[in-house]
Amino acid sequence: VIDHGMNVQMTTDAARFTHNQNNNTLSLEHNLFNLVGKALEGLGHKVRDLEEELVHQRERAQKLTKQLDDEKRARQKAEIELGMTRELCAEAIRLAGLVHGLLPSRHEPPGLLALLLLVDARRETRVDAQGELVLLEAQDRARWDASQIARGLVLVKEALTLGPPTRYAVEAAIAGIHALAPSPERTDWRQIAGLYAVLARLAPSPVVELNGAVAVAMVDGPAAGLRLLDALAGRGELSGYHLLPAARADLLRRLERRAEAAAAYREALALVTNEPERRFLQRRLAEVDGA
Numbered sequence: 001v002i003d004h005g006m007n008v009q010m011t012t013d014a015a016r017f018t019h020n021q022n023n024n025t026l027s028l029e030h031n032l033f034n035l036v037g038k039a040l041e042g043l044g045h046k047v048r049d050l051e052e053e054l055v056h057q058r059e060r061a062q063k064l065t066k067q068l069d070d071e072k073r074a075r076q077k078a079e080i081e082l083g084m085t086r087e088l089c090a091e092a093i094r095l096a097g098l099v100h101g102l103l104p105s106r107h108e109p110p111g112l113l114a115l116l117l118l119v120d121a122r123r124e125t126r127v128d129a130q131g132e133l134v135l136l137e138a139q140d141r142a143r144w145d146a147s148q149i150a151r152g153l154v155l156v157k158e159a160l161t162l163g164p165p166t167r168y169a170v171e172a173a174i175a176g177i178h179a180l181a182p183s184p185e186r187t188d189w190r191q192i193a194g195l196y197a198v199l200a201r202l203a204p205s206p207v208v209e210l211n212g213a214v215a216v217a218m219v220d221g222p223a224a225g226l227r228l229l230d231a232l233a234g235r236g237e238l239s240g241y242h243l244l245p246a247a248r249a250d251l252l253r254r255l256e257r258r259a260e261a262a263a264a265y266r267e268a269l270a271l272v273t274n275e276p277e278r279r280f281l282q283r284r285l286a287e288v289d290g291a
Contacts, residue, residue, distance in 0.1 A: 089123060093116050093117060093120060096109065096112050096116050097113055100112075100155075107158075107159050107163035107164075107169070108166050108169075110155040110158045110159040110162065111155070111156070111159035111166050111168035112168040112172075113155050114152045114156045114158075114172035114175075114176070115172035117151055117155065118152035118156075118172055118175035118179055119175055120148060121144050121146075121149045122136070122145075124143055124144075124145075125141075125143050125144065126139065132280065133276040133279070133280040136178065141181075141183070144179065149180075152172065152179070156176050159172065165198065165202065166202070167199065167202050167203040170195055170198055170199045171199065174195050174196070174199075187218075189215055192215045192218075193212065193215035193218070196208060196211055196212035199212075200212060206232060206235070206238045207241075209232050210243065212228070213228035213229045213247070216228060222251040222254040222255050223251075226251040226255070229247055229251065230248070232244065233245075233248065240271060241271070242269075242271035242277070245265070245267035246264070246265070246268040246272075246281060248264045249262075249281075249288075252264055258288040258289075261288045262285055262288045265285040265288065266285065268281050269282065
């Protein structure tokens, strides 16, 4: 026998349960929609922030690219003016390598190739990003080409063992001493001065004497070097050569004879023909003039 009242009650309870379940489902869906909406809203903010950051980074990259392009052009211009472009140096090294390969038993080719490699190893540090001249003592030695230096030093040894020393071998040996020095203060200037004396006998020239006098100044002091430069200047063989008054100016500056140094810098400025060296001499002149 079916209890009609019980059946009605069960039907009512089932309906109420279904209604509650529907309400719960609607409430859950509502909450989910709210959460999704908030998540999308937050994501929208992040997307806008990312877009703004991308615009900022793009502008920054464009500015940096322009700056690097400007620096590259400044360096290239300075290298051209100083006669040491990458292409020119690479071609000189290539040709010297060919000669060395064709004449392996001759002692002149390895000396020339060694000199070119050792000098070129410092090329990237001779001019800064703005195209300004950087002296050897201020160059970043960590940026010197270690592989070229190693190769050059091997060739120096080869050149000096194959036969009597040649001009190129001695000049390469001097460059090798600079390359091996871990800092300017630890450069073996006494050995360099001795090598310049050897070079003066092998290939005498006033330019070799000038470089030798600078080396002597590093060993025995600026006054000793200045006496040699003054004697060289008195002979008149380097009149018109800007590096002679420039070297005198530097030694006079180190001796704190500022007025004489300024006069020598002005003489050098009247003779110099490339802009990087001109700007360097102008800065040095300003130092002694303003002191």
